[in-house]
Every structure is written in structure tokens, then in C-alpha cells.
Amino acid sequence: KVNGDRLWDSLMEMAKIGATAKGGVCRLALTDLDREARDLFIDWCRQAGCTIKIDKMGNIFARRAGKDDSLAPVITGSHIDSQPTGGKFDGIYGVLSGLEVIRSLNDLKYETNRPIEVAVWTNEEGSRFAPAMVASGVFAGVFDLEYGLSRADPSGKTMGEELARIGYAGPEEVGKREVHAFFEAHIEQGPILENEKKTIGIVQGAQGQRWFEVVLTGQEAHAGPTPMKVRKDALVGAAHVVTAVNKIGHSNQPFACATVGMITNSPNSRNTIPGSVFFTVDLRHPEDAVLSKMAAEVKAAAEEACQQHGLSMDFKEIWYSPPVKFDANCVAAVKKGAEELGFDAMPIISGAGHDACYLSRVAPTAMVFIPCEDGISHNEIENATKGDCAAGCDVLLRAIVERANA
Amino acid sequence: KVNGDRLWDSLMEMAKIGATAKGGVCRLALTDLDREARDLFIDWCRQAGCTIKIDKMGNIFARRAGKDDSLAPVITGSHIDSQPTGGKFDGIYGVLSGLEVIRSLNDLKYETNRPIEVAVWTNEEGSRFAPAMVASGVFAGVFDLEYGLSRADPSGKTMGEELARIGYAGPEEVGKREVHAFFEAHIEQGPILENEKKTIGIVQGAQGQRWFEVVLTGQEAHAGPTPMKVRKDALVGAAHVVTAVNKIGHSNQPFACATVGMITNSPNSRNTIPGSVFFTVDLRHPEDAVLSKMAAEVKAAAEEACQQHGLSMDFKEIWYSPPVKFDANCVAAVKKGAEELGFDAMPIISGAGHDACYLSRVAPTAMVFIPCEDGISHNEIENATKGDCAAGCDVLLRAIVERANA
Ligand SMILES: NC(=O)NCCC(=O)O
Ligand SMILES: NC(=O)NCCC(=O)O
Numbered sequence: 135k136v137n138g139d140r141l142w143d144s145l146m147e148m149a150k151i152g153a154t155a156k157g158g159v160c161r162l163a164l165t166d167l168d169r170e171a172r173d174l175f176i177d178w179c180r181q182a183g184c185t186i187k188i189d190k191m192g193n194i195f196a197r198r199a200g201k202d203d204s205l206a207p208v209i210t211g212s213h214i215d216s217q218p219t220g221g222k223f224d225g226i227y228g229v230l231s232g233l234e235v236i237r238s239l240n241d242l243k244y245e246t247n248r249p250i251e252v253a254v255w256t257n258e259e260g261s262r263f264a265p266a267m268v269a270s271g272v273f274a275g276v277f278d279l280e281y282g283l284s285r286a287d288p289s290g291k292t293m294g295e296e297l298a299r300i301g302y303a304g305p306e307e308v309g310k311r312e313v314h315a316f317f318e319a320h321i322e323q324g325p326i327l328e329n330e331k332k333t334i335g336i337v338q339g340a341q342g343q344r345w346f347e348v349v350l351t352g353q354e355a356h357a358g359p360t361p362m363k364v365r366k367d368a369l370v371g372a373a374h375v376v377t378a379v380n381k382i383g384h385s386n387q388p389f390a391c392a393t394v395g396m397i398t399n400s401p402n403s404r405n406t407i408p409g410s411v412f413f414t415v416d417l418r419h420p421e422d423a424v425l426s427k428m429a430a431e432v433k434a435a436a437e438e439a440c441q442q443h444g445l446s447m448d449f450k451e452i453w454y455s456p457p458v459k460f461d462a463n464c465v466a467a468v469k470k471g472a473e474e475l476g477f478d479a480m481p482i483i484s485g486a487g488h489d490a491c492y493l494s495r496v497a498p499t500a501m502v503f504i505p506c507e508d509g510i511s512h513n514e515i516e517n518a519t520k521g522d523c524a525a526g527c528d529v530l531l532r533a534i535v536e537r538a539n540a
Numbered sequence: 541k542v543n544g545d546r547l548w549d550s551l552m553e554m555a556k557i558g559a560t561a562k563g564g565v566c567r568l569a570l571t572d573l574d575r576e577a578r579d580l581f582i583d584w585c586r587q588a589g590c591t592i593k594i595d596k597m598g599n600i601f602a603r604r605a606g607k608d609d610s611l612a613p614v615i616t617g618s619h620i621d622s623q624p625t626g627g628k629f630d631g632i633y634g635v636l637s638g639l640e641v642i643r644s645l646n647d648l649k650y651e652t653n654r655p656i657e658v659a660v661w662t663n664e665e666g667s668r669f670a671p672a673m674v675a676s677g678v679f680a681g682v683f684d685l686e687y688g689l690s691r692a693d694p695s696g697k698t699m700g701e702e703l704a705r706i707g708y709a710g711p712e713e714v715g716k717r718e719v720h721a722f723f724e725a726h727i728e729q730g731p732i733l734e735n736e737k738k739t740i741g742i743v744q745g746a747q748g749q750r751w752f753e754v755v756l757t758g759q760e761a762h763a764g765p766t767p768m769k770v771r772k773d774a775l776v777g778a779a780h781v782v783t784a785v786n787k788i789g790h791s792n793q794p795f796a797c798a799t800v801g802m803i804t805n806s807p808n809s810r811n812t813i814p815g816s817v818f819f820t821v822d823l824r825h826p827e828d829a830v831l832s833k834m835a836a837e838v839k840a841a842a843e844e845a846c847q848q849h850g851l852s853m854d855f856k857e858i859w860y861s862p863p864v865k866f867d868a869n870c871v872a873a874v875k876k877g878a879e880e881l882g883f884d885a886m887p888i889i890s891g892a893g894h895d896a897c898y899l900s901r902v903a904p905t906a907m908v909f910i911p912c913e914d915g916i917s918h919n920e921i922e923n924a925t926k927g928d929c930a931a932g933c934d935v936l937l938r939a940i941v942e943r944a945n946a
Pocket of ligand 1 (some may be wrong): 224258259260266267323485486487488762764811
């Protein structure tokens with residue numbers, strides 16, 4: 135069994151880096167705060183006897199040697215970056231659970247056959263730099279390195295520049311090595327486990343996602359003397375699409391989610407009719423066919439907005455992450471761990487994307503979910519209990535050890 | 541007759557300060573560019589023999605002495621600040637027309653009975669600092685000085701701080717002196733004169749305006765695992781209101797205008813359900829009763845959005861500028877000038893607010909409009925012809941001289 139108090143203390147210590155007024159964390163990818171948190175993690179890993187490697191995407195691997203250190207490792211981990219108004223469990227819980235597994239194995243002087251590595255994947259959130267899971271995507275060969283390093287934030291700074299700036303542009307090749315298995319522990323970020331009163335979610339896979347960037351262009355004009363009937367108001371067009379995206383989410387139930395998370399209006403002046411609006415669309419569904427249908431519906435709504443309001447548009451799909459099914463053996467290892475420990479557990483499909491989604495393309499993969507309060511994540515009030523955190527970490531320990539010895 | 545070439549050259553010279561790629565101007569109130577343009581104007585006025593006074597709101601008065609300099613002056617003028625994507629005529633045309641009147645009187649060695657002053661009113665646009673026409677409002681006693689100086693831009697900088705920073709916090713008391721008459725020349729900023737093929741608009745008054753600031757608050761949550769039915773999406777609520785504002789504009793024809801010009805979404809992250817949205821509403825109508833009805837309709841739409849989407853709201857009216865009727869004698873002076881010069885002219889109601897609206901509370905006031913291309917303003921492509929600029933200035937000259945000698 136892991137040390138739940140130690141895991142909790144590490145979570146709370148880490149949560150100080152980027153702490154926000156409402157009890158959350160703002161630790162955007164590749165900011166100084168991200169660096170500070172990475173430094174602390176590496177410090178803790180070195181104290182636990184690990185060796186550290188960093189690759190060209192800034193992914194960190196903290197390694198505990200195996201009996202046969204030439205064998206492919208079992209890797210676990212998640213991410214350190216957060217949303218602008220993020221919580222203190224999303225991502226970092228999976229990273230520190232990995233560390234706690236190593237600390238616990240050290241306490242027990244337990245040697246696994248294969249090496250175990252704790253990974254920190256760069257920019258999982260996709261908030262500062264889109265898309266999400268970009269560095270685990272490069273690791274898995276889904277994106278090439280150049281694509282990964284050239285992702286830019288809204289101010290134009292690239293991941294490559296920012297990795298160099300914070301000193302995390304490592305020397306290692308990205309990916310291109312065998313991974314025996316990958317496990318990721320994470321808070322659920324939704325309400326299902328809590329509603330079903332379960333401690334452990336045995337994650338079977340993840341729903342698919344499609345991300346879009348849309349620019350609607352009309353014509354700036356004076357809000358006072360410009361008659362309603364001659365206006366080309368880009369924001370009125372964008373509002374039409376925001377409303378439609380929401381309806382498309384509701385009309386593709388069960389499971390569909392559809393969100394406009396980001397919108398930037400130009401020139402954004404009180405008495406000027408908006409001339410152009412940029413916004414993003416995030417669509418999710420576990421079935422690829424429904425996801426595609428939703429995408430077509432959004433596009434049709436944007437075309438309708440253009441026709442009704444005299445606008446032109448640039449409509450781009452910038453990311454497609456297909457539905458994922460995890461490895462049967464790894465899922466079984468998670469299930470077995472939960473059963474042996476006597477936790478109430480249930481199978482679950484992840485609503486969010488995770489680095490595990492991309493890892494599953496190059497290694498047998500599974501995930502462990504624990505509940506979060508009211509199902510709330512990507513919010514400063516995100517919360518989880520010490521007991522659930524320890525429970526998830528216990529299951530992770532068993533699944534890792536089972537695979538590392540198999 | 542004024543010198544139309546000289547007026548045009550001055551307009552083009554001034555348009556270099558803050559020039560944008562698409563041929564417009566970005567010269568936000570109290571920025572370094574505003575200072576540069578003010579400095580140039582003062583330079584030109586001194587060369588034309590004027591004395592300069594600057595008041596505590598940064599309003600500039602360039603004075604040409606009258607035969608009896610103890611008499612109250614006739615003032616003309618407008619503003620130097622622009623929209624973020626503004627044109628090279630809005631405001632500055634009225635300022636430089638005033639200067640051209642003085643230059644022409646100098647050329648003719650013509651002495652008026654009363655002194656003539658060219659005024660530059662600070663922050664007319666209301667874009668960087670809301671509301672519009674704030675410094676002419678303080679001059680007219682509509683706002684007190686403290687209110688004027690404490691207006692803040694989105695980054696929190698106040699007009700008082702920024703006036704001090706650019707060296708335009710002058711020593712003079714604001715207002716509190718007699719003004720014999722006020723005239724303002726301006727581009728129409730709408731399509732009426734062009735559609736009616738008229739050179740001169742004899743402005744009878746201006747429609748009323750009401751400005752609002754609205755914050756809708758929901759709950760941030762993850763765009764992936766958060767079911768549609770439990771969401772409190774502030775942007776979906778805002779989209780409802782944006783759509784409603786546009787409909788309210790259309791349903792209160794003739795004359796009504798209704799615009800959401802500014803919107804800021806938080807946390808503005810692609811995969812986070814928006815937790816709060818700030819936006820502005822600009823309502824206009826020449827009849828006060830209709831304007832009030834429109835305001836009530838907007839409020840009802842915002843309340844509906846809150847109910848439908850589980851949001852709370854902060855709904856504030858931040859500015860009310862009632863419909864204005866200009867002084868019969870001053871309007872007659874403009875009409876007479878246009879008639880004597882043989883221009884096609886028509887009476888018109890201003891769709892925009894102008895410093896003249898506030899001046900009309902403390903002095904007999906009127907305005908001269910000239911057409912602008914396609915009725916487009918608050919846009920970098922804003923345009924007017926050299927001939928129309930000269931025509932408006934000629935009318936201004938006659939109206940000013942008539943009042944300054946009366
Ligand atoms: N776990 C998580 O918040 N991932 C971010 C990517 C996504 O939006 O699904
Ligand atoms: N003339 C002008 O653009 N004024 C700004 C105030 C308004 O929006 O009416």
C-alpha cells in the first residue's frame with residue numbers, strides 16, 4: 135500500500151506553485167511556474183533515487199531501475215501544466231501518484247523486473263498552445279517534432295522558444311523506443327463516479343474530439359449612424375454559431391459535448407460594429423460517426439450565419455483525436471488491482487483527452503480514474519479526497535507492478 | 541472661402557500619426573500618439589498666432605483674439621482621438637476645419653468682433669475610456685471633474701494618470717465660463733447624405749444613447765466530461781443576449797440601432813466551459829420613449845438568458861445621453877452659410893454622439909455634416925472627398941463669423 139499522507143502532502147506542496155485566490159492553480163504550459171513545478175518534481179525524483187532524462191519536447195522521464203534494466207520500461211505519468219483557472223489535481227495527481235509508487239517501492243525495498251519510469255508530458259491541456267496532448271502526440275509519432283515545437287500561443291511564442299527559455303528543451307529523441315506498458319492515474323473530471331458512488335473508474339478508452347478554429351469577417355462600422363439593415367456584424371454571426379454549437383451538443387445525446395471555449399472580438403470597441411471574430415469549437419463523442427455528423431452540423435450553422443449576416447468565413451479543423459480503446463491486458467491489470475484492494479469500481483469512458491490516448495498508439499495502455507467533487511474540473515474549486523487519491527495510487531501501484539514483473 | 545488644399549494637406553499630415561496598414565488611424569485617447577497629434581496641432585495653432593490654454597481634463601483651446609476680446613468666444617472644434625480601427629476624418633476633420641477657419645481669417649486679415657477658439661476635446665470616442673464625450677461632458681457640467689479623471693481603461697489606467705503621463709493635465713478650470721456659440725464640423729458617419737446626394741447636412745440634433753455593461757456568471761467546467769444538461773455556460777448566455785440585442789435593433793425601426801461592440805470571455809480556454817463573460821450594449825434612438833423600451837427589452841433578454849442557462853448577472857447602465865435638439869439660431873447660421881455658398885444641403889439628425897451634444901447644454905450649438913464614402917466610419921477605410929471637406933469648412937467659416945460678429 136502507498137503512503138496516502140505523503141502523496142497528499144506532495145500534492146498540496148506542488149499546488150503552491152501557481153496557486154490562485156480561489157484555491158486552484160494557474161500553471162500554464164512552459165511558463166516560469168511550469169518550470170518551477172518541473173524543477174521541484176525532478177528534485178523529488180532524484181531524492182527517490184531516480185535518473186532523469188528530458189527529450190526535445192520537454193517531456194521528463196524519471197527512471198527507477200529494474201532487475202533487468204535492459205527490458206522496456208513500464209511508464210506512468212501525466213502532466214504538470216494547468217488551465218488558466220485550473221485545479222490542483224488535474225494532471226499533477228497522475229505525476230505525483232507515479233512518484234508515490236516509486237517512493238513506496240523504495241520503502242518496501244521492492245525490485246521490479248522491468249524499470250519503471252514516471253513521465254511528465256509537456257502541454258497536455260492545449261490551453262496556452264493548441265492542440266492538447268501535443269508532446270505525448272509527438273512521442274507517439276502522431277505529430278512530427280517540427281509541428282510540436284512550432285505550436286504558438288496567442289501572442290505568437292512557440293513551444294520551441296518557450297522550452298528553450300525555461301531550460302527544458304532536452305537532448306533526448308522524442309519517442310522511438312519500446313514502452314512495455316503505460317498507465318495514467320487521473321481525476322475523472324466528470325460526475326459519473328461520484329453519482330454512482332464508486333471509488334475507482336476502470337477506464338476503457340476515451341471519446342473522440344474535433345477542435346475547430348473559426349474566423350467570421352464582416353465590416354466595422356459606427357454603432358450609431360449605421361442602419362441595422364446594412365450591417366455586417368461579425369459578433370452577431372458568432373453568437374448564432376455559439377447558440378448552434380450548444381444546440382448540437384444537446385441534440386446529439388446521449389454523450390455528445392459541444393463547446394465554444396474561446397472567443398476574441400475585433401476591434402472590441404463599445405461603439406464599433408464588430409468587424410471580425412475568432413472563436414474555437416470543441417466537439418466530443420465516443421462514436422466517430424456521430425462526431426463527424428456534429429462537425430457537419432457546426433459547419434452548416436457557420437455557413438448559415440455568414441449568409442444571414444453578410445459575413446465571410448475561415449473554418450478550419452485544427453485537431454482530430456479519434457475515439458480510443460485501451461489495451462485489454464492493461465485494463466485487466468487495473469481491474470484486478472481494484473478488486474484485490476476491495477474498492478467499489480466501475481468501467482468508464484473518459485470524457486477528456488489524456489496523454490494515455492496517444493500512448494495507447496505505441497504501447498499497451500490503461501488509466502485509473504478517481505472521483506472529483508461535483509464532477510467539476512478546469513475550475514479553481516476542483517477537489518478530490520485524500521482517501522480517493524490514495525486509493526487510485528494503490529490501484530496504480532498494483533497495475534504497474536503486475537506489468538513490470540509479467 | 542477657405543483653402544481646401546491646405547485643409548486637406550493638414551488632414552493627411554495628421555493622419556500619419558497612428559496610421560494603420562489599411563489606410564486608417566489608431567490613435568486611442570491619451571496614448572503617446574494622441575500626445576504627438578496634440579503637439580502638432582498646438583504647433584500649427586501657434587504658427588497661426590493663437591494662444592493656447594489647456595484645462596484639467598486635457599481639453600485644448602487655441603484662441604484667436606477678437607476686436608473686443610472681453611466678449612465670450614465662439615468656439616469650434618472636435619476631437620483628436622480615434623477608434624482602434626478608426627479613420628482619418630472622424631473628429632480630426634472638425635479640429636482642423638477650425639484651424640483652417642483661423643488660417644483663412646488670417647489670410648484675409650479679417651477681424652471678428654468676438655474671439656474665436658478651436659477646441660480639442662479629450663476622449664470623445666469612449667473606446668479606450670468609457671463613456672464617450674467625457675471631457676466635453678465635464679466642461680458642460682454633466683459629469684464632475686473627479687468622475688472624468690477617474691475613468692479607467694481595461695488595464696485599469698485612469699484618464700487622470702494618463703493625462704499627467706502625456707503632459708496634458710492642464711491648469712485651467714474645466715468649463716465655468718461663458719461660450720457665445722459652439723459649432724462642430726464632422727463627417728456624417730452614416731449613409732444618408734451620400735444616398736440623398738447632398739454635400740452639407742444641417743444637423744438639427746442627435747439621437748439618444750444608452751450604454752450598458754453586463755457580466756454573466758456561470759461555472760467553469762471541463763468541456764469534455766461535463767454533460768450538456770448540467771452546464772452553466774456564460775458564453776451561451778451571452779450569445780443569447782447578443783442575438784436579442786440585434787433583434788431589438790431590427791424590431792424598433794425606424795431609426796433604432798442596437799450593438800454589442802465589446803465582449804471578453806473568461807477563462808477563454810478552448811476546453812473550458814466559459815465561467816463568465818463581460819459585454820457592452822449600445823442602444824440608440826431619437827425618441828427617448830423608444831430608447832427606454834429598448835433598454836427594458838435588453839434587460840428582459842439578459843434575465844431570460846440567466847434563467848435558461850443557470851447564470852447570475854450584473855447589469856449596469858453606465859451612460860445615458862438623451863436626445864439633443866440644437867439651437868435654432870446656430871442651426872439657421874449653418875443653413876444660411878450653405879445657402880449662400882449654393883451647396884445642396886438637407887436637415888439631418890446625428891446618429892452618433894458628438895462633443896456638440898454636451899456643449900449644447902451650456903451654449904447655443906449646431907453642427908455641419910459632410911458625407912463619407914459608403915457611410916462607413918469607425919473603420920480604417922473611412923473616406924471623404926477633398927471637395928466635401930472644403931465645403932463643410934466653408935459653411936463652418938460663415939456660421940462662425942456670423943455668430944462672432946452678431
Ligand atoms: N485531462 C484534460 O483536461 N485534458 C485536456 C484535453 C481535453 O480537453 O480533453
Ligand atoms: N462621433 C463619434 O464617433 N462619437 C463617438 C461617440 C458615439 O459612439 O456616438
